[in-house]
Each structure stands twice: as C-alpha cells, then as structure tokens.
Amino acid sequence: MNALKAKLPPMGTLGPAIALVLACAFFSFQHENFLTLQNSALILQQVMVVGTIAIGQTLIILTAGIDLSCGMVMALGSIVMTKFAADYGLGAPLAILCGIGVTALFGLINGLLVTRIKLPPFIVTLGTLNIAFACTQLYSHAQTITNIPDGMNLLGETFPLGSAHVPYGVVLMLALYLGVWIWLRDTAQGRHIYAVGNSPEATRLSGISTDKVLLGVYVLAGVFYGIASTLTVARTGAGDPNGGQTENLDAITAVVLGGTSLFGGRGIILGSLVGALIVGVFRNGLTLMGVSSVYQILVTGILVILAVATDQMSRKGAR
C-alpha cells in the first residue's frame, strides 16, 4: 500500500488533472457540442500557442522568476518572421529562424538584466513587455501582415483523426512538452533548474553557476516564445501586431493552474499543459455558452488567484 502511495504523484500534481476533468464535465452538461471530437480538436488548436508559451514560462517560474513579457515577445516574433518573409522575400524556414532569433534575444536581455544587474524578474519583464509591444507596433506600423509564403502555414495544416482535424502544430506542442519533461526530470541541467528555484544559495555552494542556469533558462524561454510565434502565424495565416495580449496572462495562468509554484523549485511541466487545457476549456466552454469575452477574462483572473492561493496554502501545510 505504501509502495503504491509512493509511486502515485502527490496531490499537488493530481489536482490540476482533477480540475480539468471537472471543468470538462461541467461544460459538457451545459452544452451538448462541448464533448465532441471536433470541439476537442478545436480546443487543442486554440491551446497550442498558449501551451507552447507556457513551456518557456514554466522554466522561468521554476527558477522562482516570472516573465510578464512572454505574450508580447511572441507577438514581436510573429511580426518579425512575417515581415522578413513579406518585405525581404526570405523563405519560410529562414524567416521563422529570424523571428525565433529575436524572441531569443529578448530572452537574453531579460536574463542578462536578471543575472548581471540583479534586477527582480518582475520589473525586468514588465519593462521588456512594453518594449516588445512598442517594437511590434513600430515595426509593423500597426498593420496586419498577410502576404506570407505558404511554408509558414504548414504547422496550421491539419490531419484527420477520426471525424476531427488536428493541426500539426498541436503535435509539435505535445512533442515539446514530452521532451522538456524528460529533460527536466532526467538530466543534470534540468535538475539544476529546480535547484536554483529551490535554494539559490545551496546551489551556488554546490559549485553550480546559478547565473549560467538562469541565463540559459531565459534564452531558452525566448526560443519557446519564438516557436509559439511560428504556431500563431501558422494558425491565423498572418502576422498580427495586436496578438499576444490574452496569451500573456493566460500562459502564467496555465503554469500556476498546472501546479508549478510561483516561489520556484516545485512543479511538473506536464501540469502546465493541463493548466493550458483548463484555460482553453474555460474559454471554449464559455464561448459555447454565449458568455461574453469580458466574463472569460474575469473567470481567468479568478482562476489565477485560486491557483496561487492553493499553492500558498499547500506550502504552509508542508511546513
């Protein structure tokens, strides 16, 4: 019995999954179309961008940081890649790489400010949030970029799964989650990310360069935001200068709902996928019920506070 108990994930890990099941049950009673295969595929498609941003966000939150700039950096990346393709005639792969390069550069700037000047991540990313937004508007002249090469839509194309159609981007997102989960769990680098979030002092005294770990995490998060840029361009077929606004908070919500502690060092990345699905399910379910988007934002806000409160209380319980 005890052996079984030790093998099962702790309550903090199961909680988000239970919440997801409850949310699905609730909406399937509210609307008969909710639990169909088509709608499930739609939710996945809607979640793939936020879900991918949430991977980068999880890495940062695991180090006891936070990235408020994630959605805006993602939007900038999508503008850069679409404009480079449209204006300079770059092929899709090269244009996408340039976009990811810019989001990684923002990650590098965030990381350098956090590690070299020792600024709190909250303040740093509040600054880069605005910088990225302004860059997006200036560079795009607030215009949507539509004349993009076909190659950029590739990840938005779907393959049939039963009666539903699933975009390739969803498969990419799931593969990324799987890869990062294994990396965090089974490699020295992955464990060092947890250690930095757990106790930077103990990590430093163990001879690990905490600055290197942090810098790597911020740059890597930038790369994931760039991949999310690619996905959002593929999904909408355009570069949207007003993108990323809901994703910004939704990604943080997903991570927190997924059970990763805002205090750092605790959490499982697969939880963030569950968290992103919870956010997606709420948005989709409320839309099906005809609830206006303002109320969806209200609900997301309440969800975040609930999740953080649970985190705080469970930590107190552990002491």
Add this chain to the structure above:
Amino acid sequence: MSSQEHTIVMQAKGLVKRYGQVTALDGVDFELRAGEILAVIGDNGAGKSSLIKCLSGATIPDQGEILLDGKVIHFRSPMDARRSGIETVYQDLAVAPAMTIAENLFLGREMRRPGLLGALGFIDKKKMLSESINRMNDLKVGIRSMTQAVETLSGGQRQCVAVGRAAAFAQHVVIMDEPTAALGVKEGNMVLELIRRVRDKGLPVVLISHNMPHVFEVADRIHIARLGKRAAVVNPRHISMSDTVAVMTGAKSVEDLPAEALA
C-alpha cells in the same frame, strides 16, 4: 607528546587580511593535524570567520601562505578548495528543500549514465540512489529513504545530510561552520556524533563553534583566535572551560596557563 609526531594536513602561516581600515587577520598561524577534530573558537571580531574563509577559498588573504599536505596552495574560489578536497558545511543548512536526499548529496556532482545518454547530460538515478544509501550507512545516518524530500526531515537530519555530503566528497579536510548553531539539544548531539564518526573515518575536521560544551565534547584540540592572531592552542582534557574562555576574552594570557593545558 611533541608535535613532531603528528602529520600536519593543513597549515597557514602569517595570514593577513584587511578590509579597508579594519585588520581582520593580523598574521595568524593555523595547524590542522591528521585525524583530529580541531575546534576554532573566538569572540566576535577575533578573526575566526576570516580565517575559515581563507581556508575554504571564500576570501583571498592579503599576505601569508596556506599549505595543504606541505604544498603551498592559492585558492581563488570555494570551488578551488573543493577541487583540492576541502569541503565546507555551513550553519544555515545549505540544502535544496524540495529535492530528495540523494539529489542533494550529488547536487553539482551528478553521476552520469554511461555512453551517449551520459554525454547528453542524463543522470544515473539508480546509481546515485545506491551510492547515497552506501555513504549514509557508512556514517550510520539513520534516514529511512533517500528518495524523500529534504524538507520532510528535521533540522538535525538535514544537517546530517549536509555533513554526510561533505564527508562523502572530501579527500582532505572537512570544515564545519557552526553546524549545530541552528539546532536543538538532541539534534545538536546527533550532529556531534556524526562529526566524531567523520573523524574516525580518518578525515580531519575543523569545527567552528560558539557552543563551549559542544567544543569540549568533541574537540581534540582547540585553536583560540584573538585580535586577528592565534592566542593559543589548548588541550580540552587539561584545561577548564572557564580558563579557555578567559584566554579567548583576554582575561588570562597564555603564560598563566599550566604547560599541559597547551596542545
């Protein structure tokens, strides 16, 4: 007993360390013999923590030299000291609370899996687990499961993990900076017992402590720091606690002590 009979593992000669106008170390000497527990005591500002920082690589002395096994060494960082086989245990329980005991023992020194996976950074959890069990059993640390998070342990058990980690990896010397200061009576005794076992395994221990009963319980010799110098090295079996404190505070000078009290 003359000191020639003892092998000196670590030695410092005339260390000077100044911080601006303040002279923290004023030509201090230090000697650690093989297989002993050497306590370092001193009032606040006597220079004991500056001395320990020099020995553990945390600060670089302005003058003087440090010898390890008779060879002059220059530590530029705690990592240098670690590479030379000197491990330090800190007062404030330097462990990562949400990580397992095994992970804490090997933090920063993870064992890699063989072959390609290891080159990619994959760690060998099974091997680390069995090694953790062996090493903790060696030190008779009675912790049931190495896969439990450190935060589930009591303060004393956590400190045992920190001491166990240092003892497992130290080749030459273990330095312990106030290892019992944050602990209750029973827990403190548990850690003292462990410190003795570390010495009995053959590793010399430098123990910095304010706690006189603890010092007198485990130390083989006591280095008394005073005014940035070494006031005396005494033998706890031939001197009283009050005389030791008197030397430490300057109320008594070394000449007032009987010859057998010195070590």
